[in-house]
Amino acid sequence: MSAFVDTVIRAFDRYLPEPFTFGLLMTLIAMLLTLGTTPSGPVEVLVAWGDGLSSLLPFITQVCLTILFAYTLAHLGPVARPLARLASLPSSARGAYVFCTFFTGIVCLIAWPLGTILGGLMARQVALSCNDRGITVHYPLLAGAAFSGFVVWHMGYTGSAPLLVATEGHPMMALTGGIIDVSRTIFTPLNLLTIVVTLALVALAATRLEPVEPEPANSETAGAGAELDSIVHGETARAGLAGALENARWPTLVTGLCLVAYVGWWFATRGLDLNLNIVNWTFLAACLLLCRSAKDLADVMMAGGRAIVPTLIQYPIYAGVMGIMLNTGFIAQVAGVFATIGSAQTLPLIAFLSGGVINLFIPSGGAQWAVQGPAFLEAAKQLGTAPELIVMGVAYGDQWTNLIHPFVVIPLLIMTGLRANQVLSYSFVLFLVAGVPLAASLLIAGFMQ
Numbered sequence: 404m405s406a407f408v409d410t411v412i413r414a415f416d417r418y419l420p421e422p423f424t425f426g427l428l429m430t431l432i433a434m435l436l437t438l439g440t441t442p443s444g445p446v447e448v449l450v451a452w453g454d455g456l457s458s459l460l461p462f463i464t465q466v467c468l469t470i471l472f473a474y475t476l477a478h479l480g481p482v483a484r485p486l487a488r489l490a491s492l493p494s495s496a497r498g499a500y501v502f503c504t505f506f507t508g509i510v511c512l513i514a515w516p517l518g519t520i521l522g523g524l525m526a527r528q529v530a531l532s533c534n535d536r537g538i539t540v541h542y543p544l545l546a547g548a549a550f551s552g553f554v555v556w557h558m559g560y561t562g563s564a565p566l567l568v569a570t571e572g573h574p575m576m577a578l579t580g581g582i583i584d585v586s587r588t589i590f591t592p593l594n595l596l597t598i599v600v601t602l603a604l605v606a607l608a609a610t611r612l613e614p615v616e617p618e619p620a621n622s623e624t625a626g627a628g629a630e631l632d633s634i635v636h637g638e639t640a641r642a643g644l645a646g647a648l649e650n651a652r653w654p655t656l657v658t659g660l661c662l663v664a665y666v667g668w669w670f671a672t673r674g675l676d677l678n679l680n681i682v683n684w685t686f687l688a689a690c691l692l693l694c695r696s697a698k699d700l701a702d703v704m705m706a707g708g709r710a711i712v713p714t715l716i717q718y719p720i721y722a723g724v725m726g727i728m729l730n731t732g733f734i735a736q737v738a739g740v741f742a743t744i745g746s747a748q749t750l751p752l753i754a755f756l757s758g759g760v761i762n763l764f765i766p767s768g769g770a771q772w773a774v775q776g777p778a779f780l781e782a783a784k785q786l787g788t789a790p791e792l793i794v795m796g797v798a799y800g801d802q803w804t805n806l807i808h809p810f811v812v813i814p815l816l817i818m819t820g821l822r823a824n825q826v827l828s829y830s831f832v833l834f835l836v837a838g839v840p841l842a843a844s845l846l847i848a849g850f851m852q
Contacts, residue, residue, distance in 0.1 A: 404611060404612070405614070407832070408612050408614070408828075408829075408832055409614070411828050411831055411832060412828040412829075414828075415824040415827055415828035415831065416824050416828065419809070419823065419824045419827060419828075420809075421809070421822065421823050421824075422713070422717050422809035422810060422812070422813055422816075422823050423713075423716060423717050423720065425809040425810075425823075426717055426720035426721050426724065426809075426810065427720060429721070429724045429764070430452065430720065430723055430724050430727070433452075433724045433727040433728055433733075433764060434448050434452065434727060436733060437451075437727055437728070437731040437733045440733060440736065441731045441732055441733050441736065443731040443732075447731065448727060448731060450730075451726050451727050451729075451730035451731050452723045452724075452726055452727045453723070453726075454726050454730060455722050455723045455724070455725055455726010455727060455729070455730065456719050456720075456722055456723045456726065457719070457722070458722050458725065458726055459718055459719070459721075459722035459725070459767075460719075460722075462679075462718075462767075463714065463715065463718045463719070463722075465516075465679040465680065465683060466516065466679070466714055466718070466814070467711040467714050467715060468683045468687075469516050469517070469520060469679065469682060469683055469686070470520055470707075470710055470711050470714060470814055470817060471704060471707050471708065471710070471711055472683060472686035472687050472690055473517065473520045473521060473524070473686060474520075474524075474707035474710050474818070475690050475700070475703045475704050475707050476686055476689055476690050476693070477521075477524050478703050478706070478707070479690065479693045479694055479700075479703060486524070486525070486528055487528055487532065489525075489528075490525060490528035490529045490531070490532040491532045491536070493529060493532075493533070493538075494538075495538065496533070496538055496539060496540045496541075496613060497610040497613075499529050499530075499533055499538070499540050499545060500540075500544065500545060500548040500606065500609040500610050500613075501548075501606040501607075501609070501610060502529065503522065503525060503526050503529055503545055503546075503548045503549035503552070504548045504549065504551060504552045504602060504605055504606040504609055505552065505602055505606060506521075506522065506525050506549070506552065507519070507521070507522030507525070507549045507550070507551075507552025507553055508552035508553075508554075508555050508598070508602045509552075510522065510552075511552065511553050511555065511556040511559065512555060512556065512558065512559030512560060512598070513559065513560055513561070514560070514561055514682055515553075515556040515557075515559065515561045515562070516561075516679055516682055517682065518552070518553045518556055519550060519553055519811065519812065519813075519814040519815040519818075520814045520815070520818060522549040522550060522552060522553065522815060522818075523546065523549065523550075523814060523815035523816070523817065523818025523819045524818045525549060526542075526545050526546045526548075526549040526815075526818075526819055527546075527818060527819050527820075529545060530542045530545055530619065533619075534619055539619060540613075540619060541613050541614060541619075542619055542819075542821070543821055543825040543826060543828070543829060544609065544612055544613055544614075544829050546815060546819045546821050546825070546826045546829075547609070547612075547826045547827070547828070547829030547830045547833065548605075548606065548609040548829070548833070549815065550806065550812055550815050550826055550830050551605050551609065551806055551829075551830050551833040551834070551837065552602065552605070553802070553805055553806070553811070554601060554602075554605065554802055554803060554805065554806055554833075554834075554837045554841075555598050555601055555602060555802065556802050556805075557768055557798035557799065557801055557802040558589065558594055558597070558598050558795075558798065558799070558802070559589065559598075560589070562588075562589060562768070562798055563768035563769040563772060563798075564768060564769075564772040564776070564794050564795075564797055564798045564801075565583075565585055565588040565589050565794055565795070565798060566585070567769065567772060568582065568583040568588070568790075568791075568794055569582055569583055569584055569585050569588070570582065574773075575776055575777060575780060578776075578777060578780035578781060578784060578790070579780060579790045580790065583790060583791050583794060587791040588791050588794055588795055588798075593844060593847070593848055594795065594844075596844075597840055597841065597844040600840045600844075601837055601840045601841060604836050604837070604839070604840055605833050605836055605837050608832065608833055608836040609829075609833060612829060612832060612833075648697075649696065649697055649698040650695075650696045650697075650698055650699075651696060651697075652695065652696060654696075654697055655691040655692070655694055655696065655697050655700060656691070656692065658691050659687075659688045659689075659690075659691030659692035660692070662684055662685075662687060662688035662691065663688050663692070665684065666681060666684055666685050666688060669681055710817045710818070711817075713813055713816070713817060714813055714814070714817070717810070717813060718810075718813075721766060721810045724764060725764065725765045725766075725767065725770060728764045728765055729765065729770065729774060734761055734764065734765060734771075734774045734775070735774055735775075735777075735778060737757070737760070737761060738757055738761065738774065738775040738778040738779065739778045741753050741754070741756070741757035741778075741779075742754075742757075742778045742779050742781070742782035743782065745782065745786065745788075746786060747786040747787045747788045747849070747852075748788075748846075748849040748850050748852075749846070749849060750779070750782060750783055750786055750788045750792075750793065750796070750849065751788065751792040751793060751795070751796035751845040751846075751848060751849045752796065752842060752845045752846050752849060753796075754775075754779050754792075754793050754796030754797050754800065754845075755796040755797070755799045755800040755803070755841065755842060755845050756800060756842075757775065757779070757797075757800060758771065758775060758796065758797040758798070758799065758800020758801045758803075758804075759800040759801075759803050759804040760800075760804075761774070761775055761800070761801075762800060762801045762803075762804045762805065762808070763804055763808065766805065766808050766810045766811055768798070768801050768802075771797065771801050772794075772797055772798075772801075775797050776793070776794075776797065779793045779796070779797065780793055788849070788852070789852045792845065792848050792849060792852060795845070795848075796845050799841045799844075799845060803834065803837060803838060803841055804834070806827075806830045806831070806833060806834035806837065807827060807830065807831050807834050809823045809827065812826055812827060812830070
């Protein structure tokens, strides 16, 4: 295992570029693939790419706000102190790897957008806490373990595909035979058991990957640490009404309470309908209620503002890749090929493998299901496979290859300050481990239907 891990680390260090460069290379690869395998000509491919560049702008804005608010909340005194106390729970290096894996897993099962963000923050806090207590941990492995907890996000409360097919009037009702309640997807005993087994195996594997010479976190490698945390609070307060308002507690308190009231009204009238906007307004409300003043909040946000720059630059590039694959029909073509080679029992497993491949080009659970779902649901209808197993097969595949995708890891890199190859070299090994229980679960479900 040690020799294999060393080989993977060297390979990732030598051959895996950073996410922005990877996105540019994926763009060129996507263009060549579609030109060679679809009827689309150069102009159609170029237009598909250009149209795709802006397709994720609302989502990009939402993710940037999530990163900014989560960062700000974690650096406000009333939150930073409890976060540090929570990070001190692991009493050994192996305990730290297990803790970070399960922490991210639990967070992303509740709200997937927070998985890599809070997971990265916790990995950083745990690394610094271990340093302070003389516990030697390998920081890249700790971050890789935290990132790998994200492997169960599509099995939880905010899973895109299961929630879509559980919605009345969803576009695939003719293929699914109506709505598919979450009791048949997310909350089945087999899915819940698979979550526990997958996280346990990933955490156990992480404890076996520590190299002979650990790499602890320090002021340079603790990333969002040194540079982004240099917030200046020593400015002299302005005189007069302006200064009084900037440093007063009541404006942020009143606005925060208004946001809390709005979020409460949302859940009271719509039930547990959680989306990125509500997550963001909840985080902003917490920031407003916990900060000392509007100026204090602005200072922290200004420091955290630099954390969202990589997302703003890189997400449109990957959106362009998604546009090429979707608008030229390439992905639908790939899904159709996969859908024709299965049996009633093995089709969920094939959907899983197909989902893993397609996710490399479309790292968006909702968009992937929109393209892949119809082909596999039609095949399921012909073969007699339960449609809910197709939903979970695609969901499992989508979340699985997230662990080796430089696009998905960006928020965690921002929070930890590590490079993509440092984290993905470990999450690649954990990706191999996670594939076993996920595939086995779908195969068992296929034969049990």
